[in-house]
Amino acid sequence: MRKSDLPPQLRATCVPIPEKSGCFAVVPLPVPTFIDVPSCHALILLARRELDVLREVIADNQAYADLLLHMLNRREAVDSSQIEGTRTSFDGLLIHEINENTDQAQSDADADMTLGYVHAFAYGAEQIDQLGPTALNQKLILDLHRLLMAGDGQAAPGHWREIQNWIGGFAIETATYVPPPPAEVPRLMADLERLFQYEPEGPAMVSILMRAAIAHVQFEAIHPFKDGNGRTGRLLLPLMFKADGEPPLHLATFLKVRKQDYYRALEQAQKRLNWAPWLTLFLECVIASCRHTVRLFSVLRAIQTRWKGLLAAAGKRRDAAIWKVIDLLLGQPVVTVRAIAQRLGVTFPAANTAIDELVRFDILRKMDQTQRRDRVFHAHEVMNALYTGLDGVLLEVERQTRSAPGLARV
Structure with a gap:
């Protein structure tokens, strides 16, 4: 300098x-x-x-x-x-x-x-x-x-x-x-x-x-x-x-x-x-950031609505742990059986059953198990939504600032 x-x-x-x-x-x-x-x-x-x-x-x-x-x-x-x-x-x-x-x-x-x-x-x-x-x-x-x-x-x-x-x-x-x-x-x-x-x-x-x-x-x-x-x-x-x-x-x-x-x-x-x-x-x-977050609310609502439809169509009881898990996944899209049991206050077998069922519905997918004893799962739709569209929304804002009067870029 x-x-x-x-x-x-x-x-x-x-x-x-x-x-x-x-x-x-x-x-x-x-x-x-x-x-x-x-x-x-x-x-x-x-x-x-x-x-x-x-x-x-x-x-x-x-x-x-x-x-x-x-x-x-x-x-x-x-x-x-x-x-x-x-x-x-x-x-x-x-x-x-x-x-x-x-x-x-x-x-x-x-x-x-x-x-x-x-x-x-x-x-x-x-x-x-x-x-x-x-x-x-x-x-x-x-x-x-x-x-x-x-x-x-x-x-x-x-x-x-x-x-x-x-x-x-x-x-x-x-x-x-x-x-x-x-x-x-x-x-x-x-x-x-x-x-x-x-x-x-x-x-x-x-x-x-x-x-x-x-x-x-x-x-x-x-x-x-x-x-x-x-x-x-x-x-x-x-x-x-x-x-x-x-x-x-x-x-x-x-x-x-x-x-x-x-x-x-x-x-x-x-x-x-x-x-x-x-x-x-x-x-x-x-x-x-504001626009992407607003859109995430809509995306998460749509994801949860679809998930609930799958569970309802399968006749899952409303008091089953699986319903609590799909609510949790919106803010915690990576989970283990132990973490679910602790977070929701349910038994390990109940958490394990819920996760196995969610895998069958393709709501959860198993992650790589390299050097890990606990099975790890992720809600892939939530994970994708979190990082999808970041470049796009920035480009959208850039185009708006270039084209709109008074919003010229420096």
Whole structure:
């Protein structure tokens, strides 16, 4: 990173790095609460409308909402972790979670890291439920990092970094971006906390869409941890939405689809103060996430209706365990007999019978049993629905932004 590549405002904040001649760290400017990008005005309105639609659909489908959001949270954990290079798949995470703290548990650092996202989000959501927006403070961020990076002592879980880090390149001399010196981290995070606990100045209210987008760029520019900054920064996004009374939008799945655009847009905002690419990408991912989730509700209803029709046609008693299992599968599409028995409070034989019958109906399919004692099954229709159409909905949003007046892409 060359100092000369930076705009004058950032060049003025640069700090020389000791013993690294010609290398400078960038100290981000004070966090703004609003960035005026005229090309994104209409896109913000569209994103707001899609978010309102999603909130209404969730309210109208409470029977499915908790199950679906439970499943989307785990998809998010997988995709956010895979952006950083982990290899754990969605079904791999669910199996790892089922076996956690049992004699079936297997050592898997990638799966542990991915499951750490699930634990961290659950903790953050609980704190917000108890304390409201004030829960989003520096202590919570440190706690989230501690849970997210548990088991990786090299990452100093739960502590601000005490070393100079950098982004991109094998050495600081060839880095694409050098965050501020460690001594600046506490001050900068205190400044960012103001955005997490936003209070409007006067009658104007800055939308959570704008605040979340800005907060993510600033967090990644500060890069406050030794490792795990990307995962922690993406984890804060759904928590910010939740604290604002919105559905906890999980955006990592769509940012992963546009991974290179994601990195370039962050770099443009951090190094050039050019916010248009990032705001455009962020809002498009918000719209895509809302639309895909709304469609998932319809798909899951159709799947469950078909399943119930199959059971009814076969004359299955309404008090049989099999009916409870098909409800569970909408939010837990990977199961074992033991997990079904424990989750539903039924006997092992009853759970086993239900699963065998669901296999005959092709509602469940047996998964690869390599090195596993428990039989593992998956609801293939639910799994397919979860990942089908991600590219398509993003392309749909892109086409809309290119063709509609006021929605021109940057």
